[in-house]
Amino acid sequence: MPQFIDVPGLVSSIVGAGVLAGATATWRWMRARDAGEDEDSTPVGGARSLRRYTLLRTTGAHGSPEQYETTWPTGTVITHRVDGGHPRRFELTDVPLGDGTYAAEPLE
Structure with a gap:
């Protein structure tokens, strides 16, 4: 009976997607942290602080x-x-x- 699912290919695809998602989340977190170094800074289009x-x-x-x-x-x-x-x-x-x-x- 032939194998219909390429297990090593599936695992490598899932690991690759996880690495990509982690890198994207890290990049967004660092960007938000750099933009928000000052607690009173105003994000573009967001609520402003006094x-x-x-x-x-x-x-x-x-x-x-x-x-x-x-x-x-x-x-x-x-x-x-x-x-x-x-x-x-x-x-x-x-x-x-x-x-x-x-x-x-x-x-x-």
Whole structure:
């Protein structure tokens, strides 16, 4: 009676598919980990997190730099009123500062 199933070929196909699936899962995991190194980073098309930015070269009521909270992504340009209500533009960056906030660079 002839053998209808090529057992060694079937086993090697299953092992190959498992290796390919494992490599793909590892690649996706590493890619997601690299994109998510920062807990507050925003995935493209996903929900945004609230971030606190320190507005560089500003002074608040107690002499410390002013801070701004937003869900806008990195690279967004905002207008914030400083020094008695004068509008000033800032670009939100992904540069972390020592106090746990991120830098917002003045554009002017």
